[in-house]
Amino acid sequence: MKRNYKVLLLALMLAFASCSFTKKTFDDPDRDKLLMQLIVYVLEEGHYSPKDLNDDFSEQVYASYLDQLDPFKRYFYASDIKEFEAYKDQIDDQLKSYDLSFFNLTHERLLQRIEESQILYKDVLAKPFDYNVDEDINTDYKKLAYVNSKKEMRDRWRTQLKFSTIANYDDLISQQENTISSKNKVKNMTDDEYQMLDSEMRELPKSDKTKDSKDPKEMKSLSELEAEARKTTLSSLNELYDYINERNREDWFAVYLNAIVAEFDPHTFYYAPEDKERFDVAMSGKFEGIGARLQKKMDVVTIMEIISGGPAWKQNKMEAGDQILKVQQDNGEPAVSIVGMRLEDAVKLIKGPKGTSVILTLKKVDGTIEDLKIARDIVELEEVYAKSSTVIKDNKKFGVINLPGFYVSMDDYNKRNAATDVKLEIERLKKENIEGLVLDLRNNGGGSLQTVIDMAGLFIKEGPIVQVKTTGGQKEVLRDKDKAITWDGPLVILVNENSASASEILAAAMQDYKRALVIGSKQTFGKGTVQTVLDLNRMVKNNSLGDMGALKYTIQKYYRIDGGSTQLEGVKSDVVVPDRYSYIALGEKNQENPLPYDRIDAANYTVWNNNSGFQTAIDNSYARIAKNEQLKLIDENAKWVKKIRDQDMYSLKYDTYKTALKLNEDEAKQFEKLADYKTNLTFSSLPYENELMVADSTLKEKRVRWHKALSQDVYVEEALNVLNDLRGPTDIKKVVNNVKK
Structure with missing residues (x-):
């Protein structure tokens, strides 16, 4: 009886999820319009508490969407917002007619402002910050007004980047101050004692050393530490923009769609294809692939972790830190370089059905290059399970x-x-x-x-x-x-x-x-x-x-x-x-x-x-x-x-x-x-x-x-x-x- 109950419940759920929406035909040749049409129809017909698509709904979507696009208010100008406001109470009408005008405008403007900001933040970080100036920052960014000019935009970036960098600056100063006692000891050392300390420092693993620890007698000036702090901030922003620039129109359209569906309730969500795959893995705790966690840094896909029990773990020839340069399927097609490729696209090439194989060209941690063939299998994420x-x-x-x-x-x-x-x-x-x-x-x-x-x-x-x-x-x-x-x-x-x-x-x-x-x-x-x-x-x-x-x-x-x-x-x-x-x-x-x-x-x-x-x-x-x-x-x-x-x-x-x-x-x-x-x-x-x-x-x-x-x-x-x-x-x-x- 229990099994029959499960089968009945599953059948009912599948019927609800597929059959109840087959009365209407969806065939718009424009993918974005078709998606909008599908989502609006499903929510109006199937959501527990469907919303009235009216001006109030439109205004809520408008505010939420812009907040997601520019939470720190350092992309859009007040003039942009004034232009966008023409659509503030029109989104409901656009949803009903599958009109993409508002999205197209904001998307194109956002890409333009992001490109401008890349020049701006690099220029701001090229100049020293003066930490003697008495000024404050309010991190409740929702209360900020949009800027009116390029001068104001530059100052907003300057203030926010100064705030990001002051933490780096303090860390560097603290690290150096922690060496002062050692430095004072060094002053009173004999040559033999100093040579012994220097020898000990050299024997430390590379990961345990800092630039300041190579020679306890050397100390950096505050201006040098300030420059190093800005360099750290610049590196972090460059990585962030690598991710931003990888996002395509489909990704940004998903942001817009989710601003719409989130107005129904906090747990209604549109999954773009890659997000749906991640959701399935999170729900089941398993996927088919080689069993490695990857990250992209400076255009290179690097192995972060080998998943215990997976194919790569069993083969024991791959290690964290190895870089993947090329991917070749086992069907005889040529290898494809993944250097500079979107991480999601690279993952698609590496993952595949159980029983198939993939050939990876690896740059090993020691610098050697080798090809490694791995048979894909089911990978279970142990940390997900009881x-x-x-x-x-x-x-x-x-x-x-x-x-x-x-x-x-x-x-x-x-x-x-x-x-x-x-x-x-x-x-x-x-x-x-x-x-x-x-x-x-x-x-x-x-x-x-x-x-x-x-x-x-x-x-x-x-x-x-x-x-x-x-x-x-x-x-x-x-x-x-x-x-x-x-x-x-x-x-x-x-x-x-x-x-x-x-x-x-x-x-x-x-x-x-x-x-x-x-x-x-x-x-x-x-x-x-x-x-x-x-x-x-x-x-x-x-x-x-x-x-x-x-x-x-x-x-x-x-x-x-x-x-x-x-x-x-x-x-x-x-x-x-x-x-x-x-x-x-x-x-x-x-x-x-x-x-x-x-x-x-x-x-x-x-x-x-x-x-x-x-x-x-x-x-x-x-x-x-x-x-x-x-x-x-x-x-x-x-x-x-x-x-x-x-x-x-x-x-x-x-x-x-x-x-x-x-x-x-x-x-x-x-x-x-x-x-x-x-x-x-x-x-x-x-x-x-x-x-x-x-x-x-x-x-x-x-x-x-x-x-x-x-x-x-x-x-x-x-x-x-x-x-x-x-x-x-x-x-x-x-x-x-x-x-x-």
């Missing part, structure tokens, strides 16, 4: 599962997904005879709705998990129908402000059933909506215009089984623990255009019957928190972080800047011991991972780092304290073999 550990506390063994996301294969649900992985980790942990489980959903932004329904079913006998409501107000209760339970022992769920969507569904369901205690931030993110992803190519017959990308849009709101919503309100923790973001405006309620909060009738469900120890565990937890010096310091740090983030006025006079910076640094010192916090807990990998780590040193290093982080995590420590307080099941072993199939 992982588990055991820990001993008060002679009891507990389990910890970290779940970064509710991942699922976009083309086949029965392939690897978060629910089946968590189930497997629980089964492995039970073999280690754990007496309680922590499920860590911190920073888990959600994912597949189906996986969270299946995952919630691992902890209850049967019953509703979440309620969803469509545009017409029709309610549906999504249930776990399998009576088997994978884990019936004590359960604690860790959350924070970035636990969203599917994370909130799971936390809310377990809270409503009184199946688990939720520990963490005051509330979770507050995303109570469901999205689907529509491949826009399905809507165009005989498409000859290339890949149209995909549209993610909101189709439902979801509700707790008690009738409440997590929209805006999130899930309130049973035990609120201070964190460093407690005073910062995060979450759905601080997004643009969120859907409103509301309630519906509760579903019928039966509360878990083994929760008698909950209130005692909560009371004990709050008593510990009140005495915990680490958490008190975290709360003070959170207030300090809020104060720093709210600051928007900075002096560009170095002495004043340095005084303020020194004050901040002095204040920050009281929080340095936060990083020194250690528990007396030791975390261990499970036997199957220990076997894997014999051959995989990368996995071993990642687990060592994770276990160290867990041992310094005051939130995990408190979660384990709560587990220790909770009353266990009547008989843990009775469900060991009663596992969902």
Whole structure:
């Protein structure tokens, strides 16, 4: 029955995503107009809360779009804006008639202003900044007016670049000041002592040396340091403009389309073809290719990281730092140089279907050139998947599962997904005879709705998990129908402000059933909506215009089984623990255009019957928190972080800047011991991972780092304290073999 339910749900989703929009024919020969036509139609017909395309809508899109194009107000002039304003209340009409006039005007003007700015910033950075002048900068750029002249534009660039460079300048001064004590020591050294110091400096790895460390007797003047600071800023801007100049019209049109669709709600988004591919990888945690992370710098594609377990890792002939000069397919076609090519285009050449091969011409780290043939395969991103550990506390063994996301294969649900992985980790942990489980959903932004329904079913006998409501107000209760339970022992769920969507569904369901205690931030993110992803190519017959990308849009709101919503309100923790973001405006309620909060009738469900120890565990937890010096310091740090983030006025006079910076640094010192916090807990990998780590040193290093982080995590420590307080099941072993199939 459970499998039939999944098939039915998937069929309904596919029908909604493809069949319901086939009544209309889309065949505009202009790709951009066709895209606009498709997106407007889908949102008007399929969005949960469609918007009226009117003048108010137009003005909102206008403001959002220009803010995205020029957030620092250092491209467009006031005269440009005056010209654009003719379209301020016309965008809705242009959408209805598929008119691209506004986009074409802004796009052409933006490219012109970007080209002008490249000359401008290089000219500004060619001249020294005077850090003795008493002037300030306001970094609340939304309050800035657009400039009226080239002189004002130059001054805006000068001010902003001076602000960027003063930080570099201070870093260089600080580095040099740190050598002063060494220099003073050098003055009193004998020749033999100096030669020994010089020899030690030469033996340091190249990466550990700085230009100033070659000879502790040499010191640079302030003017030399100022010039070096500008050079650093110039290098950073050159890299930024390399990226900007790689963007084509399709990329900029996607920005315009997203300014439009974002007015419907924060989670409606147009994915250009390359963005859709990245979304699929993020959702599934896997792709087909060679297993290397790449970056482009100075026109050259360089390997940043070899992904553990991938083809390149298994072959062990490629390393981080190698440069890829050419790419050749295994079909006999000539090699293609990728030097100067857009990174996205280079990646397309390197990636490919499992079973095919690619030949890469590499410039190795040592300077040698060689051709390397690699067979492509499925690459899994280990950091995306669930992982588990055991820990001993008060002679009891507990389990910890970290779940970064509710991942699922976009083309086949029965392939690897978060629910089946968590189930497997629980089964492995039970073999280690754990007496309680922590499920860590911190920073888990959600994912597949189906996986969270299946995952919630691992902890209850049967019953509703979440309620969803469509545009017409029709309610549906999504249930776990399998009576088997994978884990019936004590359960604690860790959350924070970035636990969203599917994370909130799971936390809310377990809270409503009184199946688990939720520990963490005051509330979770507050995303109570469901999205689907529509491949826009399905809507165009005989498409000859290339890949149209995909549209993610909101189709439902979801509700707790008690009738409440997590929209805006999130899930309130049973035990609120201070964190460093407690005073910062995060979450759905601080997004643009969120859907409103509301309630519906509760579903019928039966509360878990083994929760008698909950209130005692909560009371004990709050008593510990009140005495915990680490958490008190975290709360003070959170207030300090809020104060720093709210600051928007900075002096560009170095002495004043340095005084303020020194004050901040002095204040920050009281929080340095936060990083020194250690528990007396030791975390261990499970036997199957220990076997894997014999051959995989990368996995071993990642687990060592994770276990160290867990041992310094005051939130995990408190979660384990709560587990220790909770009353266990009547008989843990009775469900060991009663596992969902």
